[in-house]
Amino acid sequence: MKNSFISFINKKDHYVVITAWVIFQLIWIAVFGFDFQGESNKYIREANLFVTNNGFTQHRYIFYSTTILLIVFSNLIKIGLHGAVFMVMFINLVCYLKFYKSLNTLFKDKLPAVLVVIFLMVFWPYQRWTVTLYSEGIFYSLVMLLCAVLISYKKLSLKYLLGLSTVLSLLILTRPMGVLFIIPVAMFIYFHLVGRQKIFFLLTLIAGGILINEVSQIVFTTTADWDMKKALQSDIIIADKDDYPVNNAIILSDSRNQLYQLIFYITHNFSHFIMLATKRLQAFFFLVRNYYSTLHNLFLLAPVACMYLLIIFYFNKIRTVLGRPLLVFMLSSIFFFALAVSLQFDDYHNRFFLLLMPILTVMALAGIFHKHLSK
Incomplete structure (x- = not known):
């Protein structure tokens, strides 16, 4: 039985991930419905004001901008709040697939890779946020994507650093706490450097510290x-x-x-x-x-x-x-x-x-x- 299951996922692994994701999303929608209340209201309101004012009402909303701008875009193309949630869900699926692909590289065995992603989908306190317009819907997905980029590391090329910087920037623009990944990511890069590269790289830690300070200033003073x-x-x-x-x-x-x-x-x-x-x-x-x-x-x-x-x-x-x-x-x-x-x-x-x-x-x-x- 176990060998048959392993043989199946070796051939149809991406279909397994997609199918499991669809099943559990449908379950959580049936159980929880689409949540546009609570903290979602803050982003929905700010998205409406963004169009009216041609910008954010407060600087702190820059650090929630991915969710807010997604709602703005959804309203502009006339698919409304449900359309915004479906885009959040699609982002989540893409990140799961990237995460799964990286786990295949790490584990060199598709069974543990499948178990990781299915466990996260089953654990509803984690997965349910993708059927809301809370910023966690995108933030959690981007954390998976960040892990996928780091796990998939092969060499420290300019292309790799640009991709890593893009994901990290999106995390910071999704929730202010994204800045807390700056130093861990910098440390990951640091341990891939040799010789004088490490000395020059310390400058990025200084830049990261300045950014953390600026984000905390904006969030706590506005x-x-x-x-x-x-x-x-x-x-x-x-x-x-x-x-x-x-x-x-x-x-x-x-x-x-x-x-x-x-x-x-x-x-x-x-x-x-x-x-x-x-x-x-x-x-x-x-x-x-x-x-x-x-x-x-x-x-x-x-x-x-x-x-x-x-x-x-x-x-x-x-x-x-x-x-x-x-x-x-x-x-x-x-x-x-x-x-x-x-x-x-x-x-x-x-x-x-x-x-x-x-x-x-x-x-x-x-x-x-x-x-x-x-x-």
Whole structure:
């Protein structure tokens, strides 16, 4: 039975991915329907105002522009919001196919590649966002595409760097948190350089740091109901669920630079930071919520707990399979997103964690199938 299945996917692997994707998209549409509410409203409204004002109403919307401009385009060609969702879904399918193709290269075995993509499609907390107009619909797809580009690395050519830069730019223009991939990607490239190339490449890290600073300045100074000071003074664990109690004992800087305020807060309120960070990271890594049922919490926790155990148990094998540059990218991505959550808050729907699902799934499967793989 197993040999027959492997033989089938060897011949029809792309059809398997497409068929599975169509089946699960139809299931999630039937279960959840198309979601144009909640955060989607913000992008729909901004898309309408973009046409009226010939531009964004606030600079921060530049970092959500892929979703907003897709809605603008959909309205211009008269296919409406449902058409916009179908475009988000199509982008998702294309990224799955690219991701799957790269996994074939990595695993040298189509079975684990198929298992990775089907698992992500089955795990509805991750996949359901493609039937909404939340920015995660495109963001999650682009994270898969970024992983695919890195996994498919052959040589550091100008063409490769342009393609990688394009995907990274799109991530930043889809959600501000896309900037957190800058340093992990830079580290991936760094470990492919030799000699003096590494010294010159450090300039890109400086440029990346400047970009991260500029994005944080724009986002935190143009959001009407949220800023860095409010974030640091609020003992909040999960956004949109917890209240925002103000802790007046927090010592803050009056600097207008958002990153400086953050550094000042940590250095002057270290015990408070550690206390809150511990609670936020617990929520981030284990996904459990007190407003979910026990069964729902088990559904969320069981697969990620299995992935953690596989990654820990087979870490030395995974390191051999993935290679140093790719492993550094994956681990540093996890680190930077966890750090961001520890400094702010976790998301009500686990959306900050879910974007890491392709990375964690690949690492876990590399552990399971390490015997079949060699570098």
